[in-house]
Structure formats: C-alpha cells, structure tokens
Amino acid sequence: VSSHSVKNVPLRQVITSFAGLRAHEDGDDFVIGESADVKGLINAAGIESPGLSSAPAIGVTVAELVRDLLNAEEKSDFNPVRHGILDPDTLSLEERNQLIKENPAYGNIICRCEMITEGEILDAIHRPLGARSLDGVKRRTRAGMGRCQSGFCSPKVMEILEREVPMPVDKIGKNGVGSEFIVGENKELEDE
Incomplete structure (x- = not known):
C-alpha cells in the first residue's frame, strides 16, 4: 500500500496507476540481432537499464539490420525531418x-x-x-x-x-481496427 511508503498520497487525484515487469535475460544484456532460430526475426531483448537512454541507438541498429536483411535502399525523396505538433x-x-x-x-x-x-x-x-x-x-x-x-x-x-x-x-476505435465501440445511433437501435 502506497500510504506505508509515502504519507498523505492524494488518492482521489490519482487518475490511473500502472505496474509492470520486464523480462530478464539470464544470459547476455542487450541481445540485438537476427535470431539464430528464425530467419528474418530481429531480437531486441535483455534491454534493462539504461534501455530508455539507449533506445535511439537501438532503433538505428535495428533499422540497419532490417535494411541489410532486405537489401533495402533509401528512397531518393526520403525526408528524415519530422516536425512535432505545435504546442x-x-x-x-x-x-x-x-x-x-x-x-x-x-x-x-x-x-x-x-x-x-x-x-x-x-x-x-x-x-x-x-x-x-x-x-x-x-x-x-x-x-x-x-x-x-x-x-x-x-x-x-x-x-x-x-x-x-x-x-x-x-x-472509429479506441486503438485501431477491432477496438470500435459505437454500434449505431439510439434511434437506429430502437427500430431493431
């Protein structure tokens, strides 16, 4: 219970709380590369601390692995700049x-x-x-x-x-196809 660790937690103001686990790799740390068992499968496992700060470099490494596996070439009109949404x-x-x-x-x-x-x-x-x-x-x-x-x-x-x-x-779904939650309008449902 959080009140044993931190006094006076304003629980009424808590919106959502999460807890999670990461799989621990008993062997190597930062297992990044093509799987020995499954051709074309890229492993990105055993990424513990400092995984968050390593994420950009891991992304580049995985992108290079995929590029090499597929013999892919960069599009001539590729624009690497992605602008954020105006705040x-x-x-x-x-x-x-x-x-x-x-x-x-x-x-x-x-x-x-x-x-x-x-x-x-x-x-x-x-x-x-x-x-x-x-x-x-x-x-x-x-x-x-x-x-x-x-x-x-x-x-x-x-x-x-x-x-x-x-x-x-x-x-329109919560998170894409299969997560829709509107089934019709009230008037339509009344007629059924």
Whole structure:
C-alpha cells in the first residue's frame, strides 16, 4: 500500500496507476540481432537499464539490420525531418493570439483537462501517418490523458475524426481496427 511508503498520497487525484515487469535475460544484456532460430526475426531483448537512454541507438541498429536483411535502399525523396505538433503553450500571448486569428481552431479547446485545442487535433490527423483512432490522437496530443480520462473530450475527438479523415463514427476505435465501440445511433437501435 502506497500510504506505508509515502504519507498523505492524494488518492482521489490519482487518475490511473500502472505496474509492470520486464523480462530478464539470464544470459547476455542487450541481445540485438537476427535470431539464430528464425530467419528474418530481429531480437531486441535483455534491454534493462539504461534501455530508455539507449533506445535511439537501438532503433538505428535495428533499422540497419532490417535494411541489410532486405537489401533495402533509401528512397531518393526520403525526408528524415519530422516536425512535432505545435504546442500553443510554447507561444507568447501575442503569437498565440495571431495563431488563433489565422486559424480559429487553435482557440477551440476540445480537451479541457489537458487544454488541447482543435488545431492540435487537426495537426495530429493531417500529418504524415496521421491519427485514425482515439488513442492515436491521445498519443500525439495528450487529448484524453487528463483527469476525466477522455470522458468529456472523446465524443468531440470522434466528431473531428469523422469529419476530417473522413470515416464513419462506428469505424472509429479506441486503438485501431477491432477496438470500435459505437454500434449505431439510439434511434437506429430502437427500430431493431
């Protein structure tokens, strides 16, 4: 129980808590390479501390392994620069007002808990490999990560996805295909 370790934990303010385990490799640390048993399978195992700070180098190593296995060549028009989604909180008041004047969607708050605007959600949807699910928007913008855990903003995010992708609302899932949770509208269900 957390109260034995830390006094006065405000449990009413806890949104979600997680616990997890990582598989421990008894042999080597940082097992990265093609599997001896399965051709084409790249192992990335036994990555304990400092795994998080090693992640970029591990990504490059695995990408190089895959490139070599597939004899792949870099696309001539490949653009290695990926711009993040604009965070209006990083702007001065004058810059933010100018942004809202140019694009009113940045003045429309969709997620009140995290103060995420419609403009940020539109950016998440329309970027390369744009969001197509509630969790896709959440991972890119934090919309839905606040105290209400998307209880208030998910219907608005779904409306935006429906309009902008476009996609039928009953095809929008929490995290992609197979996670849909809308089965129809009340009126349709009453007629059945």
